[in-house]
Amino acid sequence: MKKELFANPDLCTGCNRCTIACSAKKEGVFQPSKARLRVTNFPLRGYSVPNICFQCPKANCLEACPTTAMFRDGSGVVRVNRDLCSGCGSCVSACPYGMVEQDAKGIPYKCDLCEGDPVCVKECHAEALVHATGDAALFQLKAAQMKTRPQSGTPLEKRHKIAETLKRSSRG
């Protein structure tokens, strides 16, 4: 069975080591705003949600792509071929989880699971991120996170909406 990335908001401390590390790897500088996962913090309620790309089995980002720039590779990861991208941004609005964004040139970037060796997981000392084949508990977590699917808004707004829902069910 293939390994997947799972997030557990109840364990997340809001440290952002994952986003700092992801940006270092992908952008060569420490720049969390460009990370391929994001953390939504609710400090007053002591809650944080790591927003991750689920490499959806039925991926809206991929389906929305009018060219073949978005594709699924052999390991199931949804990736972007920059050379084929027209910069239309359809994938950005299509992802209900706010996990695709565009760079300065309009080319989208998203999580590629770091060639099967996720840096974010390595830096998460709280075990809020795990890379595993998954068990019932992890799949349940994932299902809960994938349930809220905002259809409109910026990626930031979508992530925030999902995180709000998760916070409410955990903190009341």
Add this chain to the structure above:
Amino acid sequence: MNLYMGKMLVVDLSAKTVTTEPLRADWAREYWGAWGLALRYYTDAVSPEVDPLAPENVVVLMTAPLCGTLVPLASRMCLVSKSPHTGTIFESNVGGSFGPELKYAGYDGIIIKGRAEAPVFLKIDDDLVTIECAEHMTGQGIFETEKLMEAAMGAHGAKTLAIGPAAENMISYSMIGSESYRQFGRGGTGALFGSKNLKGVVCRGTGGVAVADMAKFLERTDHYTRNDLLCDDNLWAKTDGTPILVEVTNEMGIHPTRNYTKGFNGRKETLNSDAIQAAKLGNRACASCPMACGKFTRVNSAEIEGPEYETLCLGGSNCEIHDLEAVIRFNRLCDDLGLDTMTCGSTISLAMEMTENGVHNFNLRFGQVDEYLKVVYEIATLSTERGRDLAKGAKHLADKYGATDLSMEVKGLEMPAYEPRGNFGMGIAYATSERGACHLRAFPIFATDPHDIDALVTEVVNAQNANSIKWSLGFCDFWGTINTSIEADLMSTGLGEPVSAEELDQAGERIWNLSRLFNLATGFTAADDTLPKKIMERPLEAGPHEGRVFSRADLSRALQSYYELRDWSARGIPSSRKLATLGLDKTTL
């Protein structure tokens, strides 16, 4: 530029202008960041006799070079100004993620001058920086103010600094809050903002922090994280956080109880780490920190990130409050209204002792929860006579009612939660700190012999120097095993130019001496390097150090050897030889 952003934001609230200026590279090489660099900017900008709350006073907020990177526990930022509470030079620092965000927005620090005509907040949206109207936030607590500023930014997740009503009322121990439960806690940082009519700062930064060689930098960071930070000496922060100190200090007999009457609390179990763990919902961390020492707790309907050790003791034991829910409520009120829990707790315990001794009836008694919680609001809002009395802090309260033998402060700053009679090292640390009684300059509680003055003096001097550079590089106290070799290696790798441990050592000493020069120039003398009367005269009750005092004779012996070791005169003035070695001989202070 590597590690630094190379730019300072200069905000003049009187002139309503926001400008930027290049970071002074020459100062950065001598003072490095955060505390040191803010101190250098500050001493250049004001004259020592400045009134802290006058528009002429300046507030410097400064991040540190490793802040915003993956280096763990390095995201703290410092505020330096003259304190309205002590009148000394004052450094206060905060964790969380405002510091990193400010760097991502492109600035190493902010220099705030003048006074706005009406309440304003500062909005930093990358390079778009504006001064905005804050009239609608007036009177709001910190939590609501942060929410309103975030909304004004129009983006969830913007980072904030905010003040509450206590700071608007310029209470000398009001603080600046950040992300709800983090603070520039001590010395009246909030009143500084309040005096400038500055309700807060909201920041969003989308840029990045660069290093010379990313692969090597990540390798060194990982190496020290695994082989030094995440080792037995430091892991208490991850498992327990500061509440572990409740058991530690009780066992040592240095746990302040009943306004520093006793060194041991017989009912410590209600507020110790086990009690916190039982109430815990989750762990919380500052940016880039794998420890997550913050414990988010809930008891009944009261929730908070905390309480931390100082609050558990000064708002708990020391007021003989043994109820975790009450301490959480006290803590939350302080965090929202904008009061330093340490000074607030200590001032309340003083009023309790004065009431019980018949000095003056404040209707506050040890162990009485209702009035203890009520008075916090009265202090912050200045709404009652006793609230106005307590709002001035322990020193003024004791002076007003002739109870100077009961007030537990040094240079006007209320003592932290470590009893100096049981550990002389803490006494030496309190007496010699530039900002008054403080545990963040030296922390010799683990000394082999807690009463060996000579050994403790040496330990205090070394720790003060080491912490001066540690705070200047933005490191958190809880990387207890870090040293200037590790710091120098990380700095060298990040900057791409050699930095030596020796120059960092010297910078620490430079910062300490420059602070001293500032205090001397404001009129402080060796006579102010002292301890509360109770510590010097009244024997400690309960615990292993029962019967001890830290006598005047012992203190003067300690100070004599302290000054000698620092190469200061018998009157506590740095020698010209020492100043020349540190490159401080040309300072105008």
